[in-house]
Amino acid sequence: MIPPIKSPKRVMSPTLEKKPFFSAVLRDITASCDSIVKLSVKVTGEPKPAVSWSKDGKAISQGGKYELFEDQCSAHLEIYESEVSDSGVYKCTATNSSGAVSTSCTVTVQAPKSSAMISEEVLRKEMIHEEIRSSVTEVKSSEIQKSVREGQSLTLRANIHGASNIKWILNGQQLANSEQYRYGVSGSDQTLTIRCVTQREQGIITCQAQTEQGLVRCQFNTDVTPKSSEAPHFLVQPRSQNVDQGQNVMFTCEIAGDPSPEVEWLKDNTIICVTPNIKLSRSKNSYTLEICEATVADSGKYTIKARNQFGQCSATSSLNVLSTPPKIEALPQHVSAEPGKSLSVAGMFSGDPAPSVQWVRSGRTLPNGDERFHVDNAADLSTLMISAVKEDDAGAYTLRLSNELGSDSATVNVHIRSM
Known part of the structure; x- marks a missing residue:
């Protein structure tokens, strides 16, 4: 053998x-x-x-x-x-x-520029030098009422050539060089950067310097506007959805707040991260969570949380991804083969969760111990193969599917041609 x-x-x-x-x-x-x-x-x-x-x-x-x-x-x-x-x-x-x-x-x-060259609420005054016989020369820029938002940083620039012994003075009080008030030089510009503007900085800020012409002063008039405050709140809330498996899902909402709130998305109280099938995006006040080709595992409660220093808000919506009962999508009604040859019958099916698959003949599940019979199952295709076909292999063969949502079956008739 x-x-x-x-x-x-x-x-x-x-x-x-x-x-x-x-x-x-x-x-x-x-x-x-x-x-x-x-x-x-x-x-x-x-x-x-x-x-x-x-x-x-x-x-x-x-x-x-x-x-x-x-x-x-x-x-x-x-x-x-x-x-x-x-x-x-x-x-x-x-x-x-x-x-x-x-x-x-x-x-x-x-930053946007004006005659005062404003940069991030930055004011710039060009010095106009006047030479007079007196040992002291004072040059004052025209007073421009300019609003500076509380909480912003502020940089003042005074263009003074040959400056020495620089002093910055706020409402008559000299400012020490510190983390809050940072002295600096940029070319011929003397700069003062205020790290975080408060109501204290409202009023007259003067740059005073000694030059060959004498004592020179550059004056800035600042108006500090109160910092706006608004706790986050929803203009439009996300809505719950029921979708079929494989569909794309979008949760969209609109949130207002000042300052702009920090936002996070959660699924069943777990923070969502960006993955190949999950996208997070924002456009102004609009926030979107997109799920590509949703599966049953994506079902759950989705929450968006927004917060700033003045408060927070949240909204929860649900997603239900619908599964489907098993269904035989394609199976031939009749097939034929010659004795001694091989025969294959394939059936296409669908269903979620994935159904169990059986081939049955005369009440017995194949291959039933016969090595000539073989069943090959893939994600959506089941194939029955018979090698060395015999005449008594003729008859009805049934493909059966089942999952917790239901069942389906279909029959193919096998004919053996006479030699």
Whole structure:
């Protein structure tokens, strides 16, 4: 007896690991105040790299004015309602088990300019020098009533050539060089940066310097407007949904608040992270959670929380992803074969959860111990194979499906042709 020939064992090729690589890197960008700053990269690697962002060495997380999202091989960072304080060095780092790479760029946010050259509520006064015979020369800029928002940073610039013995004076009181009041020089400009403006800074701020012409003063008149405050609240709440499996789902809401609130999404009280099938996005006051090709596992309670220093709000909606009973989508009614040949019958089906599959003949489940019969099941296809067909293999064969939602069956008639 000739022993059967065994098929060679299939050898799986190992997955090749690749260090992350940026095919599109960050570029320096200049933007104006209140615009949306968009940074994007393209990165590849195996396994898929994890992407992180930082500004001036400090990690950036989702929420507030920052929007982080990924699509395919791209990663994006968007900065909403940009301010001069958003200027800095931004870095994107991609990491996987084979290593890590980074790309950086410089973001410069420019403030609107006026005759006083306002930059992030920054006032600039050009000095007009007058030379008189007196040993003291005083030059006062025209007083411009300018509102500066409380809580912002403020930089004053006085253009004084050959200045020495610099003093900055607030309402008659000299300001010491400190963390709150930072003296500086930029070219021929004498600068004073106030880290965080309060009502105390309202009034007259003077830059006083000694020059060859004498004592020179540059005066600034500042009006500090109170910082607005508004706890987050919903303009539009997300709605509960019932969808079929495989459909895309979008939860959308609108939230107002000042300052702009930090927002997070949760599923069944667990924070949601961006994944290949879950996207988080923001456009002004509109926030969106998108689920691509939803499955039963995506069913649950979805909550969005928003908070700032003045309060918080939250809203919860539910998602119910509907499963389907089993159904035979395609099965031939009749097939035929010659004795001694092989015969295959394939049936396509659907159902969620995945149904159990049986081939039955004359009340017996196949293969029923007969080595000539073989059943091969895939995700949505079941194939009955009969080798060395005999005449008594003719008859009705039934494909049966079942899950907790129901069952389905269909019959194919097998004919054996006479030689």
